[in-house]
Amino acid sequence: MTTAPEDSVAAREAMVARQLRARGIHDDRTLEAMRRVAREKFFPRSDRRFAYRDGAFSIGLGQTISQPFMVALMTEALGVTRQSRVLEVGTGSGYQAAILAELARHVYTVERLPELSRRARRALCEELGYGNISFRVGDGTLGWPEQAPFDRFMVTAGAPARPQTLIEQLAPGGQGVAPVGSHGFQTLMRYRKGKDGAVEEEELCQCVFVKLIGKEGWQER
Numbered sequence: 757m758t759t760a761p762e763d764s765v766a767a768r769e770a771m772v773a774r775q776l777r778a779r780g781i782h783d784d785r786t787l788e789a790m791r792r793v794a795r796e797k798f799f800p801r802s803d804r805r806f807a808y809r810d811g812a813f814s815i816g817l818g819q820t821i822s823q824p825f826m827v828a829l830m831t832e833a834l835g836v837t838r839q840s841r842v843l844e845v846g847t848g849s850g851y852q853a854a855i856l857a858e859l860a861r862h863v864y865t866v867e868r869l870p871e872l873s874r875r876a877r878r879a880l881c882e883e884l885g886y887g888n889i890s891f892r893v894g895d896g897t898l899g900w901p902e903q904a905p906f907d908r909f910m911v912t913a914g915a916p917a918r919p920q921t922l923i924e925q926l927a928p929g930g931q932g933v934a935p936v937g938s939h940g941f942q943t944l945m946r947y948r949k950g951k952d953g954a955v956e957e958e959e960l961c962q963c964v965f966v967k968l969i970g971k972e973g974w975q976e977r
């Protein structure tokens with residue numbers, strides 16, 4: 757089954773109304789970005805009919821594209837502005853990067869699996885024409901020192917502990933969100949760095965993400 761463009765627009769309207777707005781997402785910029793981005797472009801062709809389902813979905817290599825609600829919640833919580841330079845850890849399908857790129861000045865996205873990074877770049881740059889996303893293959897727990905400091909960061913895989921290096925790479929006044937906890941269950945945390953460099957942390961909600969694997973993540977096995 758293929759999705760005609762008009763079906764895709766209708767499916768996005770329904771997603772925004774039923775999955776996002778009805779559950780308390782109210783930031784207009786976030787809702788508008790989710791209404792604009794064609795989520796099916798981040799699914800393999802054979803799976804595009806599942807693009808607007810209310811859940812996470814397997815994208816291969818043991819990884820998932822996050823549930824639309826979780827993408828919206830994290831985006832809203834991050835408070836991205838037009839001026840923000842944003843670091844994303846865990847490019848995955850590239851969908852969250854697209855939402856961030858709609859809202860921010862520039863998105864720097866890091867993925868440890870080369871094949872996923874390559875696919876995401878193809879969808880984002882070649883198919884959709886984003887010019888404000890930079891890609892890197894490597895361990896995102898170490899951030900992207902050459903591009904730091906960042907105004908915002910978002911980790912889209914579950915970390916075992918507070919992402920210390922990413923917090924260090926935040927500019928004063930910056931903030932970041934990350935799921936932190938055990939393998940199967942995390943708390944979505946928000947970190948805010950004051951103008952004086954002091955860091956405050958806040959628990960936002962419970963969530964389940966695939967593992968963040970790296971130096972400041974879980975060990976690969």
Ligand code: SAH
Nearest residue numbers: 821846848849852867868896912968969970
């Ligand atoms: N943001 C994605 C969802 C990502 S799933 C989307 O919108 O589709 C989590 C991703 O994090 C996976 O692709 C996984 O390979 C990646 N990942 C895990 N550990 C990582 C690390 N240390 N650095 C970069 N990427 C990592």
